[in-house]
Amino acid sequence: MADEMKLSDKLTMKKKNIYDCVDAEKKAKIFDFAEGYKSFLDIAKTEREASVAAIEAAKRYGFTEYKLGEPLKAGDRKYYNNRGKSIYVFKVGTRPLNEEGIRILAAHIDSPRIDLKQVPLYEDSGMAFFKTHYYGGIRKYQWLAMPLSLHGVIIKKDGSEVNIRIGDEENDPVFYINDLLPHLAQEQATKTLATAVNAENLNILVGGIPLKDGDGDGSVKLNVLNILNEKYGITEEDFISAELCCVPAFNARDIGFDRALIGAYGHDDRVCAYPLLRAIFDTETEQTVLGVLADKEETGSNGNTGMQSMLLLDIITEISRAMGYTDTAVRAVSKCLSADVNAAYDPNYKEVYEVKNSAMISCGTTMSKYTGARGKSGTSDASAEYVGYIRKTFAENNVHWQTSELGRVDLGGGGTVAMYIANLNIDTVDLGVPVISMHAPYEVVSKADVYSTFEAFSAFIK
Ligand code: MN
Ligand code: MN
Numbered sequence: 001m002a003d004e005m006k007l008s009d010k011l012t013m014k015k016k017n018i019y020d021c022v023d024a025e026k027k028a029k030i031f032d033f034a035e036g037y038k039s040f041l042d043i044a045k046t047e048r049e050a051s052v053a054a055i056e057a058a059k060r061y062g063f064t065e066y067k068l069g070e071p072l073k074a075g076d077r078k079y080y081n082n083r084g085k086s087i088y089v090f091k092v093g094t095r096p097l098n099e100e101g102i103r104i105l106a107a108h109i110d111s112p113r114i115d116l117k118q119v120p121l122y123e124d125s126g127m128a129f130f131k132t133h134y135y136g137g138i139r140k141y142q143w144l145a146m147p148l149s150l151h152g153v154i155i156k157k158d159g160s161e162v163n164i165r166i167g168d169e170e171n172d173p174v175f176y177i178n179d180l181l182p183h184l185a186q187e188q189a190t191k192t193l194a195t196a197v198n199a200e201n202l203n204i205l206v207g208g209i210p211l212k213d214g215d216g217d218g219s220v221k222l223n224v225l226n227i228l229n230e231k232y233g234i235t236e237e238d239f240i241s242a243e244l245c246c247v248p249a250f251n252a253r254d255i256g257f258d259r260a261l262i263g264a265y266g267h268d269d270r271v272c273a274y275p276l277l278r279a280i281f282d283t284e285t286e287q288t289v290l291g292v293l294a295d296k297e298e299t300g301s302n303g304n305t306g307m308q309s310m311l312l313l314d315i316i317t318e319i320s321r322a323m324g325y326t327d328t329a330v331r332a333v334s335k336c337l338s339a340d341v342n343a344a345y346d347p348n349y350k351e352v353y354e355v356k357n358s359a360m361i362s363c364g365t366t367m368s369k370y371t372g373a374r375g376k377s378g379t380s381d382a383s384a385e386y387v388g389y390i391r392k393t394f395a396e397n398n399v400h401w402q403t404s405e406l407g408r409v410d411l412g413g414g415g416t417v418a419m420y421i422a423n424l425n426i427d428t429v430d431l432g433v434p435v436i437s438m439h440a441p442y443e444v445v446s447k448a449d450v451y452s453t454f455e456a457f458s459a460f461i462k
Helices: 002-011 024-043 047-060 219-232 236-241 267-282 311-322 327-333 347-352 384-396 418-422 447-461
Strands: 077-082 086-091 102-108 113-124 127-135 148-155 161-166 204-207 242-248 253-255 261-264 288-294 335-339 365-368 401-403 427-432 443-446
Touching (some): 024 261, 047 086, 102 267, 102 311, 113 219, 127 242, 267 288, 288 311, 427 447
Parallel strands (some): 102 288, 335 427, 365 401
Antiparallel strands (some): 077 086, 113 127, 127 204
């Protein structure tokens, strides 16, 4: 029997819960890291706020701003600010770039949310509302009847900028999307989840007091405009050059009696962005390392702040040229971890998973060799050789990790930024934190998996 046990240990693979494998000291490290992450979540609820937080942290670690075309030398620690919505941080190493390439970590800092339209404000039946166009893959019914905070920026006609963040402080007002009461929902209840909530009904409640000197019609709207004008100096036309959105007005909290988990808005993908920054800041390495915090992943990575823009290529080219190499030679030997979340196996919805190839909670950061859906359509598929290289790296650095794909075949699947980086002739594989209730207003991750992701990134860039 004992021999059989040994053979089983030697030949078979089992996922292990990290909390089963760590001592008290390591558990304290895991929990301590989670505190830093929760603070980051609470200040970084949009890509703009995450960019500000990333730049402030980079400066504290001695990084200085980089402009395209500037000279670079070994030892430089730089950040590049792409329009306040996407950030690149990099350290120029001493290892030859034509042999070692650049170690790239890429995460995204945008999350599903409710964006305001450019003509948002109107009044109906004594209430003022904002019209919205949701951003990313939301399940509309999840965003009703709960407190929302308003975030973003308004560029006024004179070019001056107003930053908005209302609803996160204890005494702030919050905002709200109405839902139907059960007493009147019999007809709606017969519809499917996908059709029961009309996107044009996702209007945000922002006021209810008519302006005293108003002329009746439109005076609640006028009162809201008057308040905004007194506070921010804006008029209705200024919404045209604004980017405003509503996100859940909750801060990150521990979940469970044992505090094993973290509930928060926007784990996807700040739960990879935060370990990415910490790994780049904290890891001593001779490699050239580049961390990308991308925008627009949730809407297809298009545009000049998305991962499909030329900017990644431009920055690789600039670093290569400055160090005396061609970008083509450097890209061919560069390596990337596309850092994005994956679906954690949820025993309440077993039917949508294939358990052997699902990410189990607290079993570590999870690697997906390939993405795509229905016959791997739209896949980025890392080579066996590259996955082998990552396995070896993780084994040498005691990284607790697992492998998974997103849901069962012909049901699940999805894409990340991996393909856009792989298309540049860079070995790329997906790796990140398993998430429960991904894209919900309040998502759940395991503290152990967050820390394991940090350890994986650190090992990769060492
Ligand atoms: Mn994501
Ligand atoms: Mn997502």
